[in-house]
Structures are given as C-alpha cells and as structure tokens.
Amino acid sequence: MDEKVTREIFPRDSRKSYGLVELMKKSAPIIRKEPEDTVNVWPNLLMIEFICAILVTVGLMVLIQFEHAPLRSLADPSTTPNPMRAPWYFLGLQELLVYFDPWYAGVVLPGMIILGLMLFPYLDTNPKGVGYYTYTERKFAVFNYAFGFSLWWVTIVIGTYLRGLDWQWYWPWSNHLEHMNPALVTLIPLHIIFMNWFHVSEGVGKLITDILFVGYFAVWTIIPMIVWKPMYKAMGLWRYLTFMFFFLSMMGVALKIVFRLLFNIKYVLVTPWINF
C-alpha cells in the first residue's frame, strides 16, 4: 500500500477512531500496481478453480481403479512385521534412526525442522525475488530449501526401496527373504578411531572429538562472517547465529549420514548424557 502519501496528508493517530484509509481512482481496490489490469473473479478465477477441482476428482477416480487402500490382517501385538515401515511421509525420519539415537532423530530433529521452517522468513533478509520464480537472485535461500528437502526425499526413497529385513540395506536385486549378517558391519564411535590412530587414551580420544564437534560449529560460523561480510552485515548478529545453528545442523545431518554409510561411524560425539 502506498502508505506514505496518505500518511503525510492524514497522519494516523491513535486518539482518533476514524481516518482516511486510502484514496484511489479507477474501479478496483488494488493500488500501487500500475497499469491496472484486473478481471472479475466471477467467472474468471472461479472457472479455473472449478476446472482444477474436476481434474483432481477425475485423477482420484482413475487412481483408485488401479490401486486400493490396503488392509492387512487384524492387529496382533505378538507378531511384529519385519521390516516395519512407517507411512511414507515419515520414512525419512525412520531412516534417520539408523544414523542417530531416537531422541534426536525422532523428536529433536523433527522439532528443529518445524522450527527452522517457521523461522525461515525471519532469517531471510534478501528482499529480492518476491512474486516470481528466480534462482539467480536468491541462490543461497533456494539452496537451503533444496538441500533440506532433498535429504527428506532421498531418505524416503531409501526407506521405501532400499531397506529390507531388520532395516538392513537391500539392493533391488538382493534376496529380500534372507536376513543379512549384521556381524559383517561393526559400528564404532569416532573417538575409538582416534585412539587407535594416535595411540592415545580414551579421554584424549574423546577430547579430540569434542574439539572437532565444537570446532565444526565455531569455524563454520566465523568463516562466512569474514568471507561474506555483506550477508552477515545484512542479517545482523542474532539472525545470523540463529540461521547458522540451523544451517550447520542440517549439514551435520548429511555429514553424519556419509560418515555412517562410508566409514561405519556410530557416533561422532560421545558424552555421558547424549551421543551424536
């Protein structure tokens, strides 16, 4: 709204219960955007909505000719299906249970995803790219969204097609009826690797992982502050720190998945209370 003009002539005043809200010419209650080019909602927009609704109905009708809502045998607390799959939209979270302890994969991480999504508009200070599709004007924002939801969808695909008995990794050509030998893979916490590499005690090994863990967050928070000074300046300290916490956590999830799948790392950080 072109508030400036009206404000200057008729300043808003909390002691007045009346005021001039807007002044405009022409026949539509939309201002600022010139030249004005409006059409009636009835029938133009309503017709589009109506057609959409019909297409969705037809789509559903066609779909249910081929696919039916499943119904397995009666619920039986004494026989657990193997593998036990969550509904597809939660398979990403279920897959994360492979890489993290349940308090993190099942509770804290989903909470962080929700919170991070909610905060995003308040953290993104780039004013460009409202009202049209653009990648070039907001590369980093799009990267964040794409990266996060790629993780979401990739883990869903893994959970749907690449997990079998005991939630082990099965290729489509593997024998899905045969249990894999879990002894083939030994999962180790990262600090044990350091203990073996450097021949140090458990305490020192853990200290190294502590430093790496804290260092990961610290270093990657500080480097962009220097390298991308304009971005940091535009965001301000608190917005920046909040953003980096979520961003580095997201990247951390991806890193942990890689560590676990390629190097069989069980935990990168072990503390007396919680492990990552």
Added chain:
Amino acid sequence: MLQKLKSGIVESQIFKSIFRHGYPDNDLDRAYAVFTNVFLHIHPVKVRRSALRMRYTFCLGGITLFLFIILTLTGIWLMFYYTPYTGLAYRNIKDLQFVIFGGNLMRDLHRFAAHGMVLFVWLHMTRVFLTGAYKAPREFNWVVGVVLLVNTLILSWTGYLLPWDQLAYWAVTVGAKMASYTPFIGQNGPWGPQLGFLPTNDIMFMLLGGTVVGQNALIRFYVLHCVVLPLVVTVFLAVHFWRIRKDGFSGPL
C-alpha cells in the same frame, strides 16, 4: 424459451431471496456474486489478470484445500460405519470393503486424497518458497502454513491407526515409541528417568492413554482424527485465507 425460463428463475422472489443479486452477467452482479456469498467472499471481487496465470500457483493451494474438502466429506461418510472399538474396528473396515455399497469407493477416495493432501501441501509450500511469497509482509502466513503442514501430517498419521490392522498397529506403536524418547518428559529420553518419568506417566503414556497401543489409544486417535485436528486445520485455514487477503497476494505484476 430458455431465455424466458432463465429470467423467470433469476427474477423470482425465491432466487432473489437466496442470492440477493441478479444473474452475474454484468460487472455489478458479478461483484455481488462474489462478495455477498459467504463461501465465495474469501476471494476478492477482482484480481489482477496475471494472478490467474496457472504457471504461478499451479493451483496447488487450491488443490490442497479441495482435497481437504473431499477428505471431510468422505470421512464423515465413513464415520457412519466405523466404531472406535478394538473388537469391531477391523470388521467395520472389512464390511466397508465387502458388504457396504460404495464402501470401497469411499475408503479408497479417503485414503488417496490423504496421500494427495500430504503431497500437495508440500508442493504448495515449495511453490510459495520458490516465489519468495513468504517474505515480508507474508512471514506470518508462512508460519500459519507450517502449522497446517504439521497438522496435515498428524491428521494422516492418526487416521492410520483406525483400521486396526497390522499396518496401523505397528506404525503407530513405532511412532508412539518415538515420543518416549523425548528429552526431559519421556521415559527413554535423556534426563527423562532422572526427572521421574516412567512408562506410566510420561509423554507416550499421555499420547496413548496407556503403556501400549490399545483401546484407549484407539479412542484418542479417533477423536483427534475425526474432531480435534480437522477443527484445528479449519481454524488455521480461516486465518490462512484471511491473511492472504490482508497481506495481499504475492502474484506477478
């Protein structure tokens, strides 16, 4: 002839008493048609021509809403045949499959519209993200949207239990077990036991109304799925649409 019939209808007292405007074939009556109608008046009377461009919204929000409406209608229909009792629920679904006229149709529609809603709410969110429509002054409507997204997921998940088959039972058992790992307030979560949370008083117990998925859990999920969550979604949808009008649609110039 037809012309006469039409004017006979639209000029009758009954038509006028219902719609309070003439047939919408001119600008004035078209405007009235939208803003005197409680269902249509969430629209503005006029929109920018470019806002109609399908390649902007792809109608994704509208499709999500439409799927929610289908879910409500088929859901109410299903409620006539469903008893939230562990001894009956499964048989009710079997009856829907094999005995009740239209049972399969309604159940299939309900199930696939639910999958569709989850998918389309995500597509809609992606559209909103990629067009920067969450930026000022629409930040809060994005937050409302995230609440809708989460509620959509929970709605789907609570409905999953109702057929009371193996799929339902174990998906919800595993899901609810997650709750027991909640830090501080879950029996298995970090600092949960230290703070005195046991299988009989933690967050999972609250969710299930017991230590395992049983009759209490079924009735809880039933009430959440059929009453509470649809109401929550409806309220937030009202806010969502209200805010689109108040914040202005982001569409292209």
